Structures are given as structure tokens and as C-alpha cells.
Amino acid sequence: MIRIVPVTDRRSREWFIDVPFRLYRNDPLWVPPLRSDMRKLISPKHNPFFAEADIQNFVALDADMTPVGRISAIIHHEYNRRFGEDRAFFGFYETSPDPAVSAALFQTVESWSQARGKRTLIGPYSYTSTQDAALLLENLDSQPPCLLQTYNPEYYRQHLESAGFNLAFTFSTYGVDSVKTPRTDKLQNQAAMLRQRHNIQVRNASKAELKQNLDELRRLFNDCFADNLEVAPISRESFRFQLDSVRPFIDLAGIRVIEVDNQPAAFFLILPDLNELLTRLGGKLGLLDLIRLPRYRKQIRKCVIALIGARPMLHGQGVGRIIADEIIRYAYGRYEEVHTMWIDDRNPSSYVLAANGGMQRTKRYGVFQKSLGAGSAAAKEAQA
Template sequence: MRRKCSLAMIDCAGYFRFMSDTLRITPVTSKRDRKAFVDLPFRLYRDDRNWVPPLKGEALGLITPEKNGWYSHADVQLFLARRGDRVVGRISAHIDTLALTMPAAQGFGPGVGQWGLMDAEDEAVFTALLAAAEDWLRAKGMTRALGPISQSIWEEPGLLVEGYDHPPTIMMGHAKPDYRGWIERAGYSPVKQLITYDLDITQEFPKLVKRIIKSGEANPSIVIREVDKRKFEQEAAIILDILNDAWSDNWGFVPLTPPEIKDVGVKLKPIVFNDLIRIAELDGKPVAFMITLPDLNEAIKPLNGSLLPFGWAKLLLWLRKPKVRTMRVPLMGVRKELQSSRLASQLAFMMIEAIRKASVEHYGASRGEIGWVLDDNQGMNSIATAIESKVNKVYQVYERAL
């Protein structure tokens, strides 16, 4: 015979089962909460062979204000979903104050908040988390939501909607196929697609591209040079100056701030190699750049998020002379004054070819990934097509009025 609760004469066992199934959404307020926030994907994706576990220290740094320069111009609230004591979902709601100052025609602008870092066991959990994020944004005066953007536009924007069948490269996201339906059923519509391209870099480029490169090499006004890591700050300043000019009219552009630049430098310096980053000079003036990174995900995937006990030694050995299958091109830019000219594509082809050769000869790479590229970036999409690369992943950003 079941014991009865004396006060309301309800079934105690049934009552506590109900309480254990009740979904609670709570803000992240402690180190313990942040740890739970980071740990959740390790459980949700443990059977997904294409998910790459991030280093937990890096993931914690991303959501810790003191360790992420982006927080200097962001207002952020993280949320956890729990059923009983079990964490079953997470989401971030955030407002990039610099994004609020950007032209509305470029995607952000006044009243636009964002959400990201979303993972959930099921659609009911996701719906509750999204409602909490939207309520927080409304309370802050936001009238439109974009997502997922995790968390800065320079980190992992967009939801993976094509390309689940292979792992992401460094600084690219992964997601469960179910998430797309959950977001769209919540009333969100696609606003922008971000594309990555895959190519076999062991093969030479088509004859037309080779002729364009050869013509550029014969032009004494053009110099394609390697960066000098010994002058890291000076070279980074040159690249940043070109980037801010080249990308300033792009959808989603938000300028990088000094605290962010410092953080990016610390994170990326170990995988910066002189022959994989090129600056194009025209009559002695830097006018274009291309950054290529060896795919660090290939090295960290076996570590399952931890550098202990011997992961740090394996990673350090890899960083000294990486041998990888894949190289990723996360950023390329040509100054706006040249973007509508034939010279822009010529400089791009020349940099791509120089780095292609170095990637194969010095790092043993056989595959390249370019992106992400905005779906309406005709120049970059044309370059990717000309070198016979193929779309391998598509990420989608959604919007909804609040």
C-alpha cells in the first residue's frame, strides 16, 4: 500500500516523480553552473563521431567575462535547463553593444539581440530555453532576435544545416540535425547562410587560374609575402587594418576591439606559421591578406576535452611541426578600393596558390576548407568556384521579431 501525504492527501511517490520531471530554467550564476554549461555537450554528443570535443578550459574561457575580451562590449546571460538535478539544456542570450551601432541593412543595428550556445535534449527543453532567452532580450529593450550566434560573430555563427557527415574544422560549429526543425517551428526564418568550401589541394588549379597567377607573378608591382611571426603585433595590425576596410560593408560585420584582438592573438599564435599567412602588397602598400590555419581539431579530437594526463604533451609535440590532412582559410580580404577590379581576384589566386603549395609540401595536407563565406559574397563565391572547390557545409542564421 502506498504511503499518502497527510496534508493534501496526494500520492507521495507520484508527486515526487512529477517534481523530478518538472523542467526548470535558471540563469547561470556560479562557477559550478558554468562548468555544467560546458559539460552538457559532452553527454549530448558522446555518440556523434563527427563532433569535436572542445578543450574544456577554452570553452570555460569563452563564457567567463574576465577571460573573453568580447565581454568588454557585450551584455550576456547564460541559462541552464534542468529536470530534477539533471542538466538537460543550455542557451546564451546576449547583446553586442557594438552590433547595435551598425547599420540595420548589414544585419544588426538598434534593437537586435542574439542567442546562441544552444543545446537541448528535446524540443520541449529547447522551446523553454528559447523563451527564457527571448524574455531576457525583451526586458533589455530588444525588438528582434538573431540566432544562433555563439557568441561573437567572429566565433561560431549559424546553425549547421548541411554537412553533418564530417567533422568541423577549427573554429567552426557542429549541431544535431533536429535543431533546424526546432528553430523553425519556434517561428524563426532564415536570414543569412554562411558557406564553407572543400577542395583537393594536391591538385593544381585550372589552366585559366594558372595563367592569371603567372601574369601576376610577372608584375613587378605585386609582391606576395609571408608574415614574420617575430613581428607578430605589427603584422597583426596590418591584417586588421585591411580586414576592417575589406569587411566593413559585409552582413554581420562588427569591428574587433583591442581586448578581442589581444585574446585572439594569444589563442592563435601557437598555430600561426609564416608560410601559411600571406600579405599582398601593391607598389609597396599592403592591400590584401589570407590567413590559413592547420586544423587543430584533428589534434584535439582524441583528447576528449582534457589536456590531462598526457594530452598537453601530445598537443605540444603536434604544435611544433603539425602534420594535418586539412588546412582552413578562415579569413581573406582585399581593400575595398580594389574589390570591383580584376586585380582583386588575381591577388586572391596568387595567395591561395602560394599557401596551397606550402600546405602540401611542408605540412602534408591534402584538403583545404575555405570559409565561412556569405551566400551573397559574389566575389569570394566566384573565386571558390574558379578553383573547383565544392560546398561542404552550410550554416544558417535565423531571425524573429520579439
């Protein structure tokens, strides 16, 4: 017997957090998050996104009251204002191999969504498309995920399709060794010519103005993705919250803004691959770990392009080559590998940028959706 309970108190919150630790305890590819970070992430008191969305977390319990699955139901109001009021998300989806667990989780989220008049369920987005997103379809490099990349067993896709979900779109992550090659030399020469031809300047963030620099990145991100069909604008509060857990690891040289005729036109933010650190910690940050943190940080081999974008009117004008050149310049001598977060497979300018940097696809992901039909009047009355 599978029982689905809403997360409403400390006990159910710990059940929710504990699910992946139980499911993946023998999986060498899974990277455990810090439990303390997860408590903040799912807390309405700490996470400002709860003020921007309707969110309900659920846990699946077996007959012995052992947590065997979890899921979140989300209605992101800004996303719906932009793309239509009929959508709900699901996220933080984890389940045992038993298909009955998955079926019960999805039935619960579908009922919750229909009761609020939603007709389409999309995911996984945890909680939104600018955070952990999508289902791993192919682990092409057979490596653990880097920072901002998700991980799951292969059977998750079968469970989704059995529940009536269809693959809506795919995206990929890319990686490359941080070494000098004839390709990078050619790219550097091309970028130098483009800088002169189009009056392009590149600047880093500064310690004195880091707060303003980060807010500038947020505004640039919202502008650059204004026409994207899956990304809603990030509020100042949510953006700040998302960066809080990585703020001690932000390198000012890894924040770069590209200006054309003295106007901000493109940007990127590169972070160390903190998943290498999280693998060491096993979900907890102890006193000895805090002492050893500077040493751990120096041992991180990879970096991840956490944010990147260019204003749409600049696509096709060579700005991508300058971005790729700046990324290579930054990573060389600092890290052994450079990786990306997700790149939409429908966006040719993005994967051309990856190709310009000599990157190879490392993982392929998918977002799924299901039509629910109109929420019933009885369900709406029950909610009221």
C-alpha cells in the first residue's frame, strides 16, 4: 500500500529530503546535496520563490512508513502570465523502481493541478526552469553530473510515459578539456578582429560593486531570454536566493559582461563544479570540512558555465565567438575541464557557441508534459 502525504511539518520535510539519499545510496554517479541547503530550498520561510508560486511538496510512504518517493506540484504565476494560465509544473521527482509509487505520485499532482483549473502538467522543474530541470535521458560521458545538471535512473522515463507523459523537448550539456589547440588559437584571432570591428569591450565584476554586477546579470538574463518559450523572468529576490549557496565560491574573473558600443550585450557567469565538493561531503558540512574547505576548493578540476546569454539582435554577428574566447581565456590554467548547464536543442545559436569552443555533448535531457483536461467544477468547489 502506497500512501501520499503532503509536506506540512518537520517530520514530513525530513522524509522529503531523505528520499534520494535512500534511493541512491549505492549509486556512484549520484551527487548528494547538502541537507541544510535542501531545508532552505523547500522552506517558505527562506525561499522567496514561495511568494511567487503555489507550491505543495508530497512524499510517498510504503506500508512500513518508509519514504519511497517524492514530488512537488508548482504553479508559477509569472510563467503562466507569460505563457498561459493553464500550466502547472511537477518537480523534485524521485521514486523507487516500483511503478505503483510513481503512479500514486503523479495521480496526486494531477488532482492537485486540476483542482486549481490547470490543464497541462510539465516537468520536471524543481521548482522552476531556471533551477534544476529535466530528466536525464542519456549519460553520454558516463560521468556524474556537474553543478546544475540533474541525475536519475533510466526507469524514470518509463514511469513518466506509463503515466501518459510525452517528451516535449530536449536539451543537452557540453564539455571540453581546458587546453590550448589550433582551434582555440584560431578563435582567439577571430575574436580579436571582431572586437575591433564592432567596438566590443569585455569587463569583469568588481568586489566593490558585486551586488550591482549580479543584478546586472539578472537583468541581462531576463532580456536575453525574453523570447524563450520556457523561461520566465527571474525576480531580484529569487535570483539572490539562488546565488546565496554559491556566493563564497564566486570568482570575480568568472563574471564577464560583453559590451557593444558601450552597451551591455552579452554575459556569462562561471562557477567551480561544486559537485566535486559535494561528493566529498555526503550531504553534511562538518566542522572539519569547514576547516578544509579552502583546500577542497583548490582541488576542484572542473568549472561550469552557470549563466550565459546574448541579446537576440546580436545573434549571427560574431558575439558568440567572443564569448567562447573569453570562456577559454578564463578557464585555461584554472581548471582542467569546462562544462555547461543545459542548452536547448532547439536553439541553434547556443550549440553553435558550444561548437565554437570545441565542446562535445556530455548528457541529453528531456522535459515532459501531459494534457490533464479542464479541472472539474467539483474539484474547484472542494478547493474553495
